[in-house]
Amino acid sequence: MKITKKxxxxxxxxAKLALTDEEKEKFTRQLGEILAYMEILNRVNTENIPxxxxxxxxxxxxxxxxxxxxxxxxxxxxxxxxxxxxYFSVPKVIRKG
Amino acid sequence: MKYEAVIxxxxxxxxxxxxxxxxxxxxxxxxxxxxxxxPICMGMPGVLPVVNEKAVEFAIKAGCAxxxxxxxxxxxxxxxxxxxxxxxxxxxxxFEEPICSDGYVEIEHNGDIKKIGLIRIHLEEDAGKSVxxxxxxxxxxxxxxxxxxxxxxxxxxxxxxxxxxxxxxxxLAQLKRIxxxxxxxxxxxxxxxLRCDANISLRPVRTEQLGTKTELKNMNSxxxxxxxxxxxxxxxxxxLNRGEKVQQQTLLWNADENRIEPMRTKEESDDYRYFPDxxxxxxxxxxxxxxxxxxxxxxxxxxxxxxxxxxxxxPAYDAEVLTASKxxxxxxxxxxALHANAKAVSNFVMGEVNRYLSENKKGIEKTALTPEKLAQxxxxxxxxxxxxxxxxxxxxxxxxxxxxxxxxxxxxxxxQVSDESELRQIVQxxxxxxxxETAKYLAGKIKVMGFLVGRVMRATRGKGxxxxxxxxxxxxxxxxxxx
Numbered sequence: 039m040k041i042t043k044k045x046x047x048x049x050x051x052x053a054k055l056a057l058t059d060e061e062k063e064k065f066t067r068q069l070g071e072i073l074a075y076m077e078i079l080n081r082v083n084t085e086n087i088p089x090x091x092x093x094x095x096x097x098x099x100x101x102x103x104x105x106x107x108x109x110x111x112x113x114x115x116x117x118x119x120x121x122x123x124x125y126f127s128v129p130k131v132i133r134k135g
Numbered sequence: 136m137k138y139e140a141v142i143x144x145x146x147x148x149x150x151x152x153x154x155x156x157x158x159x160x161x162x163x164x165x166x167x168x169x170x171x172x173x174p175i176c177m178g179m180p181g182v183l184p185v186v187n188e189k190a191v192e193f194a195i196k197a198g199c200a201x202x203x204x205x206x207x208x209x210x211x212x213x214x215x216x217x218x219x220x221x222x223x224x225x226x227x228x229x230f231e232e233p234i235c236s237d238g239y240v241e242i243e244h245n246g247d248i249k250k251i252g253l254i255r256i257h258l259e260e261d262a263g264k265s266v267x268x269x270x271x272x273x274x275x276x277x278x279x280x281x282x283x284x285x286x287x288x289x290x291x292x293x294x295x296x297x298x299x300x301x302x303x304x305x306x307l308a309q310l311k312r313i314x315x316x317x318x319x320x321x322x323x324x325x326x327x328x329l330r331c332d333a334n335i336s337l338r339p340v341r342t343e344q345l346g347t348k349t350e351l352k353n354m355n356s357x358x359x360x361x362x363x364x365x366x367x368x369x370x371x372x373x374x375l376n377r378g379e380k381v382q383q384q385t386l387l388w389n390a391d392e393n394r395i396e397p398m399r400t401k402e403e404s405d406d407y408r409y410f411p412d413x414x415x416x417x418x419x420x421x422x423x424x425x426x427x428x429x430x431x432x433x434x435x436x437x438x439x440x441x442x443x444x445x446x447x448x449x450p451a452y453d454a455e456v457l458t459a460s461k462x463x464x465x466x467x468x469x470x471x472a473l474h475a476n477a478k479a480v481s482n483f484v485m486g487e488v489n490r491y492l493s494e495n496k497k498g499i500e501k502t503a504l505t506p507e508k509l510a511q512x513x514x515x516x517x518x519x520x521x522x523x524x525x526x527x528x529x530x531x532x533x534x535x536x537x538x539x540x541x542x543x544x545x546x547x548x549x550x551q552v553s554d555e556s557e558l559r560q561i562v563q564x565x566x567x568x569x570x571x572e573t574a575k576y577l578a579g580k581i582k583v584m585g586f587l588v589g590r591v592m593r594a595t596r597g598k599g600x601x602x603x604x605x606x607x608x609x610x611x612x613x614x615x616x617x618x
Binding site: 052093094098100106109111122126 | 152153154155158159160161162163167168169170172173174177185186187188189190191210215217218219231232265266267272273274275276277278279280281406408411413416417418419
């Protein structure tokens, strides 16, 4: 087993996913299988090979520092379920505690 | 037991670019809520961020000015967490390969120079702004403005080299000065373009092992930082003295009530589940490019200070005050080019000019004062046309008015009285009208001289040439000594 049920629960909590006990069992098994499959890569000798952070060979794609108007306030908040004076309105977030 | 504080600062500085870091929305401050947002910074599916060249350039400049190693290869990563002001569910930042690392900033404390090490400087995007404390916000709601989402930031992480709240503010002031001189950030703590968090732990003096640290947030002024760190050092000392353990946690500084409140148990770094952002390709910076940017760096405050001391023979204190801002230093130099007595210029800038600036809460560039006006004013003092007191009196007028200092002096009838016979007459009158003081002086109480000078100056409405007044008064008094 590459991953425990406890780890699956932790990952689900971090992703704010509510899983049933059955789902936790199922994903523990499935994720375990994926991780086991990925183990194949460990057979390759990667000594002295720098990590590949990106699959493309492309590098240094830049934008010029110029601004342009894209959306106005009404457009930007058009899909908001709730708004107030041009702001998105969400249930109160309390940072304390 | 005696403890020492071990402090490291994490400073976020907004970069002064026109557009955001990964999209073309304006990065300007103060616009209507959600009027500077687009599908990219709002985290819509299917969009592609592209990095702003200027933001990268600014980060490299910050690294060069703080003696960092500039990475020839660096990558962007996603830092995952949930918060309403972060619509993507992750912040694009740098994790494993930051653009700058291993630098230092020099601070001067009690005449000693100390290097505060920098672990890294990395590029990242800012989050949006949540509003809930204001009265007009409906109860039980938080309002979100996404204008700030995607504004470029650099995060500057220091080594835990700081040992006192005073060193912390000196370090921050020095860092602020560097970023301002580079013209890459406004560094306005009130507007939030410069933010500072602190990690702090205590350990018994002369030991190496680090204690459990807490993280302090929400300090939005130099005063707050010093107070919050003082408060936290006292708090941790008391805990340790009781034989208890400091709990690792994040604390918020409450500036209104001057106390610290716990925020949340600190998440482990792993909980952010950093991973390389597949939408952004790696950055390669050549040594030629670094050398070129290095060459573009302006003279920094530390260098300017040393030069001022040497070139203008100024005391260290003067040079420090004058180089506090690049614009003030420039103003000083331009004035000296017109009025060669550098110390006189320095005194006036440190005194009247700085007082005027702090009273009006303005930078020198935002006032109507020019080097020409100040040089003319100082010329008038030097030639004896007015005295220093008059110069100070008319200074606010000089700043605001288009008229030349000379004209202002003339119009207000403030030219210094240097006419000997006129002054002597006044002096004689004062001596005559103050027989008690005169007698005291003649009996050896030299201190009353000041009183008599004051009387003469009052009679001339502050315009008497102080040197001549002193001299004439001595003459008149001494005459009576022989009588």
